[in-house]
Amino acid sequence: MFAELGHFALLLMVVTGIGQAVLFSPLWLRASLRMLTPHRASATPAGSPTFSDDDDNDGTFGQAAVKPASLFLLPAVILVLGLLAEGALINAFIVSDFTLPIVSNVSHSSTPLLYRIGAAFTPDGGAMLLWLLTLSLVNLLIAIQLRSSAAICTDRFARNALSVLGALIAILGVVTLIDADPFLRVTVAPLDGRGMNPQSQDLLKVLREPFLYLGLAGLASIFAMTLAGLLDRKIDRRFAETTRSWTIISWVCLGTAIAINAYRSYSEQAWGGWWYWDTAENSLLLPWLLATALLHCRAVLEKTETLRAWTAFLGITTLAVGWFGVYLTRSDLFAPLPETQLLPIDSTGLLVAFCLVFAVAYYLFWRSVDQMGDGRGFDVISRESAMFLNSVMLSLVAAVVLIGTIYPLVLQWITGDPITVGAPFYVKALIPIVLPLLFLMAFAPALRWRQDEVWMIGRRMKLAAILSLITVLFVSIRFIDLSPAPLIGIGLAGWVLTASLSDLWARLWRHPEYGESKYRNLQLLGPRYISMTLSHIGLAILIAGGSASSIWEEQVVVSARAGQSIQAGPYNLQYEGVSLLAGENYATRQATFILYRHSLPVTELFPEIRYYPIRGVETREADIWHGRDGDLHVSIGDRDDDGGRVVTVHYLPMMPWVWGGMLLMLIGGCFSILTRVILRFKKTGVPAS
Numbered sequence: 001m002f003a004e005l006g007h008f009a010l011l012l013m014v015v016t017g018i019g020q021a022v023l024f025s026p027l028w029l030r031a032s033l034r035m036l037t038p039h040r041a042s043a044t045p046a047g048s049p050t051f052s053d054d055d056d057n058d059g060t061f062g063q064a065a066v067k068p069a070s071l072f073l074l075p076a077v078i079l080v081l082g083l084l085a086e087g088a089l090i091n092a093f094i095v096s097d098f099t100l101p102i103v104s105n106v107s108h109s110s111t112p113l114l115y116r117i118g119a120a121f122t123p124d125g126g127a128m129l130l131w132l133l134t135l136s137l138v139n140l141l142i143a144i145q146l147r148s149s150a151a152i153c154t155d156r157f158a159r160n161a162l163s164v165l166g167a168l169i170a171i172l173g174v175v176t177l178i179d180a181d182p183f184l185r186v187t188v189a190p191l192d193g194r195g196m197n198p199q200s201q202d203l204l205k206v207l208r209e210p211f212l213y214l215g216l217a218g219l220a221s222i223f224a225m226t227l228a229g230l231l232d233r234k235i236d237r238r239f240a241e242t243t244r245s246w247t248i249i250s251w252v253c254l255g256t257a258i259a260i261n262a263y264r265s266y267s268e269q270a271w272g273g274w275w276y277w278d279t280a281e282n283s284l285l286l287p288w289l290l291a292t293a294l295l296h297c298r299a300v301l302e303k304t305e306t307l308r309a310w311t312a313f314l315g316i317t318t319l320a321v322g323w324f325g326v327y328l329t330r331s332d333l334f335a336p337l338p339e340t341q342l343l344p345i346d347s348t349g350l351l352v353a354f355c356l357v358f359a360v361a362y363y364l365f366w367r368s369v370d371q372m373g374d375g376r377g378f379d380v381i382s383r384e385s386a387m388f389l390n391s392v393m394l395s396l397v398a399a400v401v402l403i404g405t406i407y408p409l410v411l412q413w414i415t416g417d418p419i420t421v422g423a424p425f426y427v428k429a430l431i432p433i434v435l436p437l438l439f440l441m442a443f444a445p446a447l448r449w450r451q452d453e454v455w456m457i458g459r460r461m462k463l464a465a466i467l468s469l470i471t472v473l474f475v476s477i478r479f480i481d482l483s484p485a486p487l488i489g490i491g492l493a494g495w496v497l498t499a500s501l502s503d504l505w506a507r508l509w510r511h512p513e514y515g516e517s518k519y520r521n522l523q524l525l526g527p528r529y530i531s532m533t534l535s536h537i538g539l540a541i542l543i544a545g546g547s548a549s550s551i552w553e554e555q556v557v558v559s560a561r562a563g564q565s566i567q568a569g570p571y572n573l574q575y576e577g578v579s580l581l582a583g584e585n586y587a588t589r590q591a592t593f594i595l596y597r598h599s600l601p602v603t604e605l606f607p608e609i610r611y612y613p614i615r616g617v618e619t620r621e622a623d624i625w626h627g628r629d630g631d632l633h634v635s636i637g638d639r640d641d642d643g644g645r646v647v648t649v650h651y652l653p654m655m656p657w658v659w660g661g662m663l664l665m666l667i668g669g670c671f672s673i674l675t676r677v678i679l680r681f682k683k684t685g686v687p688a689s
Contacts, residue, residue: 003089003092006087017168020074020162020166022163071146071147075165078136086133090117096108096192098189098191099189100182102123102126104190105194106194108195110195114206118206121210123180124180128180131216132169135165139166142162142225146242157229171357197617198615201612202264207260215254215256218247219287222247222318223361225242227364236301248673250287250318252673255288255662255665262662266633274658276422283328286322287321316361379450381453383445386443390440393436396433397434441496445503460506463502467498471498490547496543497541527672528672530675531669531672545656552654557646557647558647573632573634576591578645587613589636591606591647602627603625606623607635608636609621620637631652632652633652634648636648
């Protein structure tokens with residue numbers, strides 16, 4: 001009964017989404033007809049062409065705005081329907097309703113409750129429903145934001161944006177019903193389910209899906225406001241202000257999903273790697289890279305009202321690559337799907353919807369691009385130039401990742417031979433782009449807007465240049481046999497880190513406009529600058545940690561007997577033997593190791609080999625010690641021919657820097673969001689930027 005209620009709620013979501021798309025924007029037809037007619041370009045008093053509207057005679061974005069009204073009802077109804085549908089599906093997993101194939105395919109009555117709830121997000125139908133729910137939540141929040149921002153948003157802009165979101169909800173709802181309806185029943189239910197994929201029986205896996213789809217929903221909001229801006233001819237400073245929070249939220253959510261995915265790879269795989277360039281990882285990385293590029297050019301648009309066309313293009317393309325990534329991971333184009341995602345119907349509807357939605361979007365962009373003059377220009381040596389080049393290089397990185405992802409498919413179509421593109425391709429293709437990207441990234445915060453002088457830049461950056469050069473020379477002399485790639489990585493990490501710290505130092509203690517109080521100076525920096533600095537420092541720490549761990553990694557593989565000691569890095573492991581234990585829905589062989597450092601006991605580690613009888617699958621669970629100078633990654637295998645237990649130990653120095661760097665980048669994004677919200681409500685007078 002609950003499943004039928006959820007099914008009905010899903011159908012009503014489609015109908016209500018169509019209603020929101022039509023009722024909120026009866027101007028769609030008019031706007032579409034207007035796009036087919038040539039526009040006249042106007043000019044500001046300063047002589048710069050504007051992207052102005054025919055019906056908005058004041059030429060601004062909101063001075064004569066009409067306060068949006070009645071924007072909440074349909075978004076609120078859609079969110080309630082989404083909660084009903086998602087609740088019905090989760091209830092079906094909790095009570096093990098095996099008349100639903102989606103439940104019987106990926107769950108079992110012995111699966112722990114937490115993972116049964118998490119299993120509701122993993123199959124195609126469950127994932128699409130989760131995407132719809134997050135999009136419904138964003139839909140309502142956008143309605144609240146645009147209503148409260150009536151001073152800067154016209155009623156027509158708000159209604160057009162909500163209309164686009166309503167259309168997206170309706171389209172994704174139809175795709176869910178066609179491709180993978182989660183509420184279809186079978187007449188004869190199995191006695192029990194097939195069980196959950198053991199690799200998915202992980203708390204981080206449960207957490208990753210909501211962050212991924214919340215990030216995609218945030219990108220959908222930017223997409224909707226971009227289309228509304230194109231229809232309203234309002235890609236300007238106010239548009240940039242309106243999309244700022246959603247760009248950062250999407251960036252943080254996608255970054256969190258990437259970090260979770262990387263740590264899962266690191267902890268679940270017995271060999272200690274954390275990035276494999278597979279389709280699932282690349283589909284997360286692509287929208288995050290373009291969201292980073294969008295962050296930079298959006299900031300330029302907000303500050304100087306330039307890069308309008310490039311910002312609008314990224315606003316559309318970021319969602320496009322995210323949507324395409326979802327299709328790639330949920331189709332069987334590259335490899336047979338995991339059983340948790342495999343259902344009888346493929347993802348053709350998702351691909352068709354992708355083509356239709358973005359064909360319309362790029363057509364609107366193409367019709368509007370000639371109207372988006374950038375007004376006043378900027379010099380080649382300026383912050384705008386540096387941020388624009390960085391966004392272009394980030395887009396090139398995304399293009400290389402996309403080519404590396406789909407190239408095996410294209411080649412297989414042509415030659416019939418399957419190939420795999422791995423790390424060597426990406427390293428060779430990306431180094432020529434990433435090196436200048438990181439070099440410029442350190443420069444950008446120190447440059448002035450509009451124009452700057454070379455000698456002034458050299459004066460500001462000399463300390464960073466000297467310190468990074470000293471770092472490279474020290475490492476290259478101390479470790480003379482190093483390969484050049486990690487050495488370059490450490491040098492660039494030092495360059496970015498010292499440049500960020502020296503610029504922060506100069507603003508706190510040397511800026512002539514600031515007063516004597518350093519706390520007041522810190523306040524005057526603004527959350528945007530502090531957020532950017534934290535993110536840049538986090539990236540530098542991540543690069544340094546990744547480079548160092550690849551250089552000084554140690555691996556030990558031995559056939560160990562009880563009582564035997566294993567040396568790895570500064571640690572000594574004492575193997576105590578293996579115990580047979582029973583888990584909730586698995587049996588395990590759990591080994592015990594006592595970890596020593598300088599002959600002093602530190603902790604105990606318990607790597608396992610688990611056997612899941614429902615699926616008949618065996619998994620190896622590593623145990624990891626996160627020390628202050630590196631990680632110790634321990635896993636066990638089967639018995640060797642000599643009767644000992646195969647033990648693999650990885651010592652990865654500076655690996656905590658990788659996780660710390662990721663965390664610091666995410667903290668930077670969260671800091672920007674939270675401080676902006678607090679400052680907006682408190683109105684302390686301290687600038688939010």
